[in-house]
Amino acid sequence: MHTFDMVVVGSGGGCDETNLSSYLIKPATAAWTDGIISLEGGSGQGALQQILQRNPKLLDCRKRYTASEIYSHVQCFLITHGHLDHVSSLVLSAGSLKGPRKRLYAAKDTLGDMETIFSDRIWPNLASWKESDDAYKYLYTPCVATPCSTASLLTLLQSGPSPKHKRVHTDVSVRSFRLNHGSNDSGAYESSAFSIRHDPTGREFLFFGDVEPDSLARHPRTLDVWRYAASKIPTTLSTIFIECSWPPAVPTSSCLATSAPSTWSTSSSRSPPKSSKLGERRVAPRTGASASQEEEEEPIEREDRAGALKGLRVYITHCKADFDAAHDRPIHEVIAGQVRQLVKDEGLGVEIIAAEQGMRIEI
Numbered sequence: 040m041h042t043f044d045m046v047v048v049g050s051g052g053g054c055d056e057t058n059l060s061s062y063l064i065k066p067a068t069a070a071w072t073d074g075i076i077s078l079e080g081g082s083g084q085g086a087l088q089q090i091l092q093r094n095p096k097l098l099d100c101r102k103r104y105t106a107s108e109i110y111s112h113v114q115c116f117l118i119t120h121g122h123l124d125h126v127s128s129l130v131l132s133a134g135s136l137k138g139p140r141k142r143l144y145a146a147k148d149t150l151g152d153m154e155t156i157f158s159d160r161i162w163p164n165l166a167s168w169k170e171s172d173d174a175y176k177y178l179y180t181p182c183v184a185t186p187c188s189t190a191s192l193l194t195l196l197q198s199g200p201s202p203k204h205k206r207v208h209t210d211v212s213v214r215s216f217r218l219n220h221g222s223n224d225s226g227a228y229e230s231s232a233f234s235i236r237h238d239p240t241g242r243e244f245l246f247f248g249d250v251e252p253d254s255l256a257r258h259p260r261t262l263d264v265w266r267y268a269a270s271k272i273p274t275t276l277s278t279i280f281i282e283c284s285w286p287p288a289v290p291t292s293s294c295l296a297t298s299a300p301s302t303w304s305t306s307s308s309r310s311p312p313k314s315s316k317l318g319e320r321r322v323a324p325r326t327g328a329s330a331s332q333e334e335e336e337e338p339i340e341r342e343d344r345a346g347a348l349k350g351l352r353v354y355i356t357h358c359k360a361d362f363d364a365a366h367d368r369p370i371h372e373v374i375a376g377q378v379r380q381l382v383k384d385e386g387l388g389v390e391i392i393a394a395e396q397g398m399r400i401e402i
């Protein structure tokens with residue numbers, strides 16, 4: 040029995056305006072009309088309308104919904120960061136969305152970025168911080184991330200369910216982790232990962248926003264997420280959505296070899312996790328990191344890793360569209376195929392799937 044239903048409204052990586060990061064979810068035992076969480080808001084009603092024209096029974100085999108009707112039941116958006124490929128539709132549709140006021144859950148700096156858009160300049164101001172501002176379609180709601188240090192992990196293991204999850208919907212809570220996205224002239228730029236938990240069963244899945252490999256980051260953070268997830272895989276946490284924008288031929292920090300798998304393997308050692316404990320991964324020392332952030336690198340035998348991630352399903356997201364037709368297949372299939380080969384070579388046992396617009400996923 041699965042826990043969540045998901046519909047992929049958009050899974051692309053930014054340059055295709057018809058297919059931007061956007062995923063609708065609900066508890067499996069509830070109806071879509073009971074309330075929906077939108078993970079990101081890159082694509083929205085327009086994309087869903089196109090999807091439902093091609094597949095009218097995608098959401099429900101007995102009832103046909105319109106895109107407008109579905110979005111009227113969205114209760115909140117969870118936003119990993121404020122880049123346009125993750126928020127453009129929720130901005131454009133703010134004045135036309137039906138249904139109740141909707142919360143925008145995100146880190147405070149991301150909500151600050153949204154304020155610069157809803158400023159009566161780039162777009163009319165349709166969001167506010169006040170619960171009583173019913174005239175504003177969106178309600179800014181900070182999602183506070185807390186680091187998962189070794190000490191807090193011990194507390195977590197001793198105390199059971201995390202108190203750091205925040206209830207965002209009936210039976211659904213979210214824990215937020217901050218990620219490195221990269222840096223620009225203003226300094227470091229951050230993104231988020233979410234652990235989304237079905238409270239009655241305690242089952243969770245992980246959803247990553249754009250993420251810079253730990254091997255390139257001054258202060259590694261993705262490891263915190265793996266430390267959190269390690270003991271839960273695959274029984275409590277069996278599904279991960281992670282960004283992998285580029286195939287490895289592209290010489291960029293976001294490339295395949297140092298993106299999704301790199302969160303299990305450093306670019307220098309490519310050492311995947313040991314005994315299904317992602318958090319037990321050995322991290323190569325890196326310039327600029329403090330001693331407290333480093334652990335000694337320790338070789339992990341391939342035989343020890345065999346089947347280490349069996350039962351885990353990883354969806355590859357955010358692949359950059361191949362407008363030059365450099366590949367004979369859709370780019371998400373190319374990249375997922377390359378990741379699949381990588382984990383097959385390592386014998387990890389994890390299932391790799393390309394997230395695709397219009398897909399319905401049971402988690």
Ligand SMILES: [Zn+2]
Pocket residue numbers: 120122220249
């Ligand atoms: Zn981004």
